[in-house]
Amino acid sequence: MTKDIEHRLKNKDINPTAMRLLVLDFLTKQVAAISLNDLEKGMGPSDRITLYRTLKTFEEKGLVHSIEDGTGATKYALCEDNCDGDHHHDLHVHFYCNTCKETFCLPNTKIPEISLPKRFQTEEMNLIIKGICDQCHSG
Amino acid sequence: MTKDIEHRLKNKDINPTAMRLLVLDFLTKQVAAISLNDLEKGMGPSDRITLYRTLKTFEEKGLVHSIEDGTGATKYALCEDNCDGDHHHDLHVHFYCNTCKETFCLPNTKIPEISLPKRFQTEEMNLIIKGICDQCHSG
DNA sequence: GCTAACATTGCAATAGCATTGCATCGTCAT
DNA sequence: ATGACGATGCAATGCTATTGCAATGTTAGC
Ligand SMILES: [Mn+2]
Ligand SMILES: [Mn+2]
Ligand SMILES: [Zn+2]
Ligand SMILES: [Zn+2]
Numbered sequence: 001m002t003k004d005i006e007h008r009l010k011n012k013d014i015n016p017t018a019m020r021l022l023v024l025d026f027l028t029k030q031v032a033a034i035s036l037n038d039l040e041k042g043m044g045p046s047d048r049i050t051l052y053r054t055l056k057t058f059e060e061k062g063l064v065h066s067i068e069d070g071t072g073a074t075k076y077a078l079c080e081d082n083c084d085g086d087h088h089h090d091l092h093v094h095f096y097c098n099t100c101k102e103t104f105c106l107p108n109t110k111i112p113e114i115s116l117p118k119r120f121q122t123e124e125m126n127l128i129i130k131g132i133c134d135q136c137h138s139g
Numbered sequence: 140m141t142k143d144i145e146h147r148l149k150n151k152d153i154n155p156t157a158m159r160l161l162v163l164d165f166l167t168k169q170v171a172a173i174s175l176n177d178l179e180k181g182m183g184p185s186d187r188i189t190l191y192r193t194l195k196t197f198e199e200k201g202l203v204h205s206i207e208d209g210t211g212a213t214k215y216a217l218c219e220d221n222c223d224g225d226h227h228h229d230l231h232v233h234f235y236c237n238t239c240k241e242t243f244c245l246p247n248t249k250i251p252e253i254s255l256p257k258r259f260q261t262e263e264m265n266l267i268i269k270g271i272c273d274q275c276h277s278g
Numbered sequence: 279g280c281t282a283a284c285a286t287t288g289c290a291a292t293a294g295c296a297t298t299g300c301a302t303c304g305t306c307a308t
Numbered sequence: 309a310t311g312a313c314g315a316t317g318c319a320a321t322g323c324t325a326t327t328g329c330a331a332t333g334t335t336a337g338c
Binding site: 048 | 285286287288289290295296
């Protein structure tokens with residue numbers, strides 16, 4: 001089990017330290033994207049900056065992607081398997097729930113092709129939809 | 140001309156003070172969205188906080204909309220006419236140029252309908268596309 | 279085993295942007 | 309005139325992101 005986590009790190013060319021194993025383990029248990037604050041609170045006592053750099057390393061290596069959901073705090077979530085450091089392939093929609101304040105990846109909801117005006121060239125896309133999530137939507 | 144600016148404020152139920160006339164005049168001259176810093180630099184000597192609150196007032200009244208382009212600094216641009224304080228109708232794409240670092244409204248490029256998973260309900264959408272803008276795209 | 283090179287971690291400090299409190303000032307109606 | 313109310317200016321604060329540097333841990337060569 002911890003071997004599985006360890007392999008996931010090695011596959012992404014990340015040195016599997018104790019801290020990184022713990023962070024990746026924590027990330028796999030999340031249903032929503034998490035902020036650095038969330039990570040700090042969810043982990044045992046650990047240094048905030050180290051956690052910050054751990055997330056940065058994970059992002060560089062294509063293990064997680066970051067999400068700017070407009071709350072001011074960057075959120076992080078695990079990538080799909082085919083991501084690498086240079087190219088993230090997480091062109092899915094992100095959903096921010098105005099009720100529970102959680103940010104979710106919607107990996108099955110892709111961002112559609114957008115036809116831009118002449119001579120505009122797309123390199124990245126980021127679509128945030130805000131509203132009410134399935135859990136908060138009663139009735 | 141300043142009468143025109145004044146009317147635009149009054150139409151949005153904004154008290155047309157000297158500062159607000161100047162800010163709106165400045166905004167109408169912009170081709171790209173601007174940050175609070177841009178506004179501060181572009182205006183004559185004026186208090187940063189007052190400019191901040193002016194932008195906030197404009198946003199509340201539906202005169203401008205804010206754009207989170209991922210740079211960390213909120214950008215502002217004039218709304219389309221049919222916006223009001225409660226509902227902004229600027230569901231257009233925003234484009235951030237990785238070369239010139241400017242953020243543009245693409246008012247003719249609307250965000251398409253997105254079919255979300257069951258029981259997710261949309262209230263707002265925000266699509267940022269990053270790449271190379273028309274001006275920076277040579278050849 | 280010892281040691282040098284290298285990566286990781288912990289702690290301190292800083293930078294930037296957003297936001298609020300409060301006192302002052304201007305304007306308008308009575 | 310004056311009192312109410314909104315607008316402005318200035319100070320202070322909070323929060324997130326980011327870097328510098330020292331201490332620590334890890335690994336490979338000797
Ligand atoms: Mn995602
Ligand atoms: Mn816009
Ligand atoms: Zn929710
Ligand atoms: Zn450009």
